[in-house]
Amino acid sequence: MNNDSRLYLITPPQLPDLRAFCDDFTAALDAGDVACIQLRLKAGDGSAVTDDDVLYAAEAIMPIAQEREVAFIINDRPDLALKTGADGVHVGQSDASCKKARAVLGDDATVGVTCHESKHFALVAGEDGADYVAFGAFFPTTTKETEFKAEIGLLEWWSYATTLPSVAIGGITPENCRPIVRAGADFLAVSGAVWNHPEGPGAAIKAFEMSISEA
Numbered sequence: 001m002n003n004d005s006r007l008y009l010i011t012p013p014q015l016p017d018l019r020a021f022c023d024d025f026t027a028a029l030d031a032g033d034v035a036c037i038q039l040r041l042k043a044g045d046g047s048a049v050t051d052d053d054v055l056y057a058a059e060a061i062m063p064i065a066q067e068r069e070v071a072f073i074i075n076d077r078p079d080l081a082l083k084t085g086a087d088g089v090h091v092g093q094s095d096a097s098c099k100k101a102r103a104v105l106g107d108d109a110t111v112g113v114t115c116h117e118s119k120h121f122a123l124v125a126g127e128d129g130a131d132y133v134a135f136g137a138f139f140p141t142t143t144k145e146t147e148f149k150a151e152i153g154l155l156e157w158w159s160y161a162t163t164l165p166s167v168a169i170g171g172i173t174p175e176n177c178r179p180i181v182r183a184g185a186d187f188l189a190v191s192g193a194v195w196n197h198p199e200g201p202g203a204a205i206k207a208f209e210m211s212i213s214e215a
């Protein structure tokens with residue numbers, strides 16, 4: 001049994017009211033243990049995401065995280081992670097490679113890699129110097145159109161076979177996370193279940209903590 005999973009928050013894909021998001025984020029961090037936040041901005045209806053959008057959001061969000069020793073990770077873009085002074089970057093299979101991200105950010109940065117449902121991608125990421133591998137999607141999600149579905153057995157196998165930390169992602173909620181925690185996921189990456197919780201992000205963090213401790 002592994003009850004040590006920690007929360008890895010992912011921002012909503014659009015942040016039309018950055019100040020309101022910063023309040024929500026602060027409430028989440030004040031409610032319980034959070035290991036890290038990933039700034040993940042994606043184009044909405046008719047709007048592209050510019051580098052300036054990412055830099056502007058990072059400038060507001062990063063200090064809130066770093067003041068509380070919560071790691072600040074930028075999605076997709078090692079160059080912007082370097083420019084903002086982020087703690088690291090998360091790259092997918094169609095983004096910059098893990099090796100490239102490491103070359104840009106150096107040995108001290110955190111580099112995470114999306115591995116979908118693939119042991120092969122995860123083993124390659126480990127060889128290439130990733131600090132964690134992310135598997136998913138475990139459950140249906142409306143945050144991203146997902147092509148890949150991961151099974152919980154993959155997390156069990158990974159935690160048995162390797163020491164590299166795993167992140168589970170995709171539709172994870174306080175209600176469905178227990179098998180993922182028991183399977184040995186080191187981190188639960190969550191977005192919608194926190195920011196859209198009916199009682200607010202702080203209540204979501206507390207509900208996750210309860211489920212993790214009972215898993």
Ligand SMILES: Cc1ncc(COP(=O)(O)OP(=O)(O)O)c(N)n1
Pocket residue numbers: 038040075076090091092093094095112113114134135144167169189
């Ligand atoms: C922790 C974590 N895991 C997976 C992803 C997905 O990355 P990617 O496949 O590159 O897709 P986008 O997030 O860029 O749409 C992630 N961002 N974080």
Ligand SMILES: Cc1ncsc1CCOP(=O)(O)O
Pocket residue numbers: 010136137140141142143144146169170171172189190191192193
């Ligand atoms: C970015 C990403 N990659 C696979 S699923 C997903 C979305 C995670 O968000 P949620 O926790 O709302 O399902």
Ligand SMILES: [Mg+2]
Pocket residue numbers: 075076090091092095
């Ligand atoms: Mg990506």
